[in-house]
Amino acid sequence: MKKIFLFICTISMSFLNAQDITDALRYSQQNIMGTARFRGMSGAFGALGGDLSALQINPAGSAVFLESNGSVTLSTSRIDNDANYFDGFSNNSDMNLNFNQLGAVFIYEYNKDSNGVNKFSLGLAYDQTSDNADEFLAFGRSESTATYSNSIDNYFLAEAQGIPLDLITLRSGENIDNLYSFLGENEGFSAQQAFLGHESFLIEANDLDNPDNTLYFSNIAPGVFDQEFFFESTGLNGKFTLNGGAQINQNYYIGFNLNSHFISYDKVTQFFERNDNTGSIVNEVTFTNRLSTTGAGFSAQIGGIAKVSQMIRLGASFETPTWYYIEEETTQQLETFGNTNGRALVDPRVTNIFPEYRLRTPATATGSIAFLFGQQGLISLDYSYKDYSSIKLSSDQGNVFSNVNREINDNLQGVSIIRLGTEWRNGQWSFRGGFNYEESPYENDLLFGDKIGYSIGGGYNFGKFKFDVAYDYSEQQREEEFFPGSGFTNFAVIDSYRDNFTFTLAMNF
Incomplete structure (x- = not known):
């Protein structure tokens, strides 16, 4: 039976706990996703181009294609979470399958062998930028202190x-x-x-x-508490890109992107607590919250690539902030049980609809260098800088986000992102590997650790068609606060391990 919401309410400007620093950060981050060739080299394509997902880093990469090209990518993703909470440890894993890339670049040659403009490129692409699927269960036994009940x-x-x-x-x-x-x-x-x-x-x-x-x-007496916190999220973030590029004087490439972004994020959390403490009227609590988020945004990119010599290429690009409009809905349910008072269920069949708000994510600047060894292979390095303290929330509907913005400015920082990749060829075969590193966006990296990843891949060129496969792995540690910004500050330490298998079919036409 479908659940029917009897009332729809719009929350007033005082309902600000729905948007916090965790949400702002989540929608501001992008993962290394895209074609298997791109992921096999950990996304180090800023000075290379010639791959549809390279447009994510440097839009000038479309003009590097020698002929028109299209590709489609399928990826399997698995996340494995270790949750530590007081004396408890648990492990959860989740898998999903996505079409995470689809696009084409059309090449128009012009004055091919002379100076001036040699060719134009026009690209249309869809790229998944984040996988929001996540799940963990944290459980353990907490105990009251002299000043805090841990309940x-x-x-x-x-x-x-x-x-x-x-x-x-x-x-x-x-x-x-x-x-x-x-x-x-x-x-x-x-x-x-x-x-x-x-x-x-x-x-x-x-x-x-x-x-x-x-x-x-409180009707809960101090003492010992057995607690569980279940977290599950689904959805994805992505963008549609309109790209234009040109090759100039044989050795220079320029390009731009106009990006339309979207957010789809759904989360359910359930907190359970049990106690047998002397004096407790309430002995069990189950608190369930559901959040649904949708958003749409816009950003732009500009970039260039230069052939310094037969061996060296340099690249530079800049992506503006993404300006999102975001809408959120929540539902809640609270159930308690007492050995003397029995069970009480408070289940408002109401959807809280928040006023639409704006989110401005950080801009990203990237510098790249690549070394090419003829037709045998290459090594590529990208460095990006992104200042997460510049994230800002705002609203046209009277909402005041000064506290959240102040928390962002005080706790987040600028980060360095390094991507290193290599590719080597043997006949029609290609072999790839990569490494990527991203600093923690928090000044206190115990809250959110540095991210480290590795990748390998390979491919075969059939002539008109190419088939590529890649495997990539990343790990990161974070503190997951159960109810951010509230009077209950307990958290679990989550060690996340992600790995992906990616398959791409590309075609020249």
Whole structure:
């Protein structure tokens, strides 16, 4: 049976907890994806071109093609997560299959053997830029300290303090859906969370007889807590590119891209906690949240490649920030159980629809050099710089993101990205390898570690057709805070390992 949402509410400007530094960073990052040749060399194509995915790095690469070319790419992706939380350890893996690249470049020769403009290129391409599929389960036993209970009750207490009791109390004839919707439309996020906690008996007012009461205490006693946190996300980010390029005076290539981006991201989290602490009225808590995000954006790129000699090529490119318009929706459910009070389920059949907001991602500058050894092989190196502290959120609908923007500026930093690749040929066969490194976007790299990756690949040239295959692997560590920016600060340490097999069929025409 399909779930029916009885109420649709637009959240007021005080509902800002939906957008945080984690979301801003997620939509600002791009992974090395694309054709098998591109991935087999870890994306080190800034001074090379001649591959459709090379346009992601340097748009001048389209003019390097000797003839018109098209390609289609299929990729299998697997993510393996190790989750450490207090004394608990778990491992989860997830696999998916995507068509992550499709495109063509059309070459128009002009004054082929003379100076001036030698040829023009026109490219149309789709590239997946990020795979949002992720999953992990963290579990462990936490214990109260002298100043912190290490329980989910901290989340609801922090949101509830200062909220009048009368505001979150059901009136005669009013149901959970009505009040939850009203609070979202008129009071915002904290009032909704306070209502969930109070209605489920997780928190209680200090003075039940005073409708103006604004102080609350927990019905969970300090002690030991068995906790689980399940995280699952799906979706992908991608872009459609219109490219133009030209070869000038035989040795110089220029190009530009106009990129249309999209975001598709869905996430579900479920937190479970159990305790047998003396004095606890609530012994079990299950808190479920769902988030759905869609977005559309625009960016532009410009680049050039120069043949310095028969052996050396240099490349340079610049990608503007991407300006996104993003919409988000959430649903929530809270269930508690007490040995004396029984079970309480608070399930508002309401979708919280956030006001559309804007996200500006960082610009990227790239410098490249490649060494070519005739027809035998090549070595290529790219260096990119991206300043994540320049990320900015804004809105035309009155939302104030000053706190989030300040957190971004204080915690994120500029990063260096290095990609190194090589390719060697033996007859119709090609063999490739690569390495890539990206610094942590956080000044504190314990929150989000450096990313390291490796790749290998090969291909066979049938003449008109080429078939390539690649395998790439990357690893990164991060701290996954269960409820970012809230009063409950517990987190798991996640070691992520990703590997991909990529297959590309390309054709000259």
